[in-house]
Amino acid sequence: MLRPLLVLALWLCITLSTTAQQHYDATWNSIDSRPVPQWFEDSKFGIFIHWGVFSVPAWGPTKSSVYEKYAEWYWWRLLDPKAETYAEFNAFHTKTYGKDFKYQDFVKGFTCEMFDPAQWATIIQNSGAKYVVLTSKHHEGFTLWPSAQSWNWNAVDVGPHRDLAGDLSDAVKAKGLHMGYYYSLYEWFNPLYKSDVNKYVDDHMIPQMKDLVTRYKPDVLWTDGEWDHPSETWKSTEFLAWLYNESPVKETIVVNDRWGKETRSKHGGIYTTEYDLVHDETSVGKKIEHPWEECRGIGGSFGYNRNENLADYSSSEEVIHILIDKVARGGNLLLNIGPTADGRIPVIMQQRLADVGAWLHVNGEAIYNTRNWASAPPVKADTKVFYTRKGKDLYAICTKFPEQAFTVTGVNSSAKVSLLGYAGKVNYTVNGKAVKITAPVLNPANNPCQHAWVFKIENAL
Incomplete structure (x- = not known):
């Protein structure tokens, strides 16, 4: 009897230890x-969707600083005399609407x-994105689901009279993609x-977030609007303890770092940058x-x-190069689309997503499930080579087609290149720990893709 009891005791110890490790204070x-x-680090590419009442005026200046260009801030810019674009917003509003x-x-x-929603999900799936983050509620306080805390200021009570968040969630999940929501902690x-x-x-924000999570079971909760108060005021750790310990998505949910005025790049889940401008410590080209x-x-x-006009949009090549840069540095890209008030994804945005998807169809092996290569050399202007790794394999991603041979050092002598x-x-x-690669001559008939080319170095590491 002693041995079975010892086995049982050992099993209980392991079980209790595992349970204890899974509890968060x-x-x-x-x-x-x-x-x-x-799943998040494996996915690499997601689609952000900003959609709400702000999609009706759908207007903002294009020649101002980054944040002043945001059309979703229409209401605030209209009423804040300190905003640098206050006069522009008011002039447009008065002329257009009175x-x-x-x-x-x-x-x-x-x-x-x-x-x-099925069409949106198909467009997103064809882009090669693996997850979606929809604005469930922006700073204007309008929710895209029937929130009890936003009576008569939600998409079911007024406007489209439709559960937009739920309908898109069903369509996205039906495609096998991860569904998530942006949520603004504050309301102007x-x-x-x-x-x-x-x-x-206590009475509005936390019950609303819990309803969003329990109702739709998202894989991402992407908070924002945290800057007015420290995380203690927002009771962020209390909510996150519930999310990680008790919620129906406690094992899979991904959160970001926007939980209080002191938390970005310090606390929460993933760190977030925004047009490469939010934090000095996450500037362009730096590994995080x-x-x-x-x-x-x-x-x-x-x-x-x-x-916005054509010149205000990134080209397909620029978007693909942004994706490559972020992934090579160990990050993800959450690329935003802004639908119209009647529910269309603008054609120019569809075209950009289709081009990214076409590139990923050929080269996704160098993006999905990869990690950054710690030994990667600095990116040189003449070759523009970025690196990712997966197991023993290395991927050299050239955003400029290499007309001259280039060398990759620090690889095994048994490496093979394709x-x-x-x-x-x-x-x-x-030669020793270096492989010298000479690119083939390509023409329209044998060119595998546009905008960037990937050399796979098998058994490199």
């Missing part, structure tokens, strides 16, 4: 100890009659927030030793901006 030390779920037209009246134009003009932030947190994600629009705004999507032979020589 409402402190940053404990919350920060939770690993980011692996000075007495209230922002809340825009909800009548948020009709979404062209919204086809909510009377409760303005008068009693503690009551707002933590799971992270860059978010940006294809144009200068997240919400749809009717004022060009993804190219059926022909690639000439290379291995």
Whole structure:
């Protein structure tokens, strides 16, 4: 009997230990100890969607500083005399709608009659993205689901009279993609927030976030609007302890670092950059030793901006190069699209996504499930070579086609080289710990892709 009892005791010890490790206290030390779920770092590419009442005026200046270009900030810029674009917003608003037209009246134009969630999901799937993050509620406080805390200021009570968040979630998950939500902690003009932030947190924000999580079971909760108060005021660690210990997505949920005015790049889950401008420590070209994600629009705004022209949009080549840069540095790219108020993804955005998808169809092996190569040399202007790794294999991603031979050092002597999507032979020589690669001559008939080319170096590491 002794041995079975010992086995049982050992099993109980292991079980209790595992259970204890999976419990998180409402402190940053404990919350920060939770690993980011692996699916996120494997996915590499996601689609951000900014959609709301701000999609009706859909306007912002294009020649201002980064944040002043955001069309989704229309209501705030209209009423904040300190905003650098206050005069521009008011001039446009008065000329177009009249000075007495209230922002809340825009909800009548948020009709979404062209919204086809299955079509959106197909466009996103074809882009090669593996996850989606939809604005469930932006700073204007309008929710895209029937939130009890936002009575008569949600997409079911007014506007389209439709559960937009739920409909898109069903369509995205049906494609096998991860679904997530952006959520603004604060609301610009909510009377409760303005008068009693503690009551707002207890009676409005936390119940609303819990409803969003339990109702739709998202894989991402992407918070924002945290900068007015420290995380203690937002009760962020208390909410995250519930999310990690009790919620229905406690094992899979990914969160970001926007939980209080002191938390970015310090606490939470993944670190977030925004048009490469949010944090000095995450500047362009620097490797970040933590799971992270860059978010940006294809144009200068997240919400749809009717004022943007072709020159204001990144080209397909630029978008693909941005993706390569982020992944080579160990991060993800969350690329934003801004649908129209009637529920369409603008054609120019569809075209950019289709081009990224076409490139990933050939070269996704060098992006998905990869990690950055710690020994990667600096990117040189003449070759523009970025590196990712997967197991023993290395990928040299050339954003400029190498007309001259280039050398990769620090590889095994048994390394073998091929060009993804190219059926022909690639000439290379291995000398000690270096492989010298000579690119093949390509023409329209045998060129595997546009914008960037990937040389796979098998058994390199």
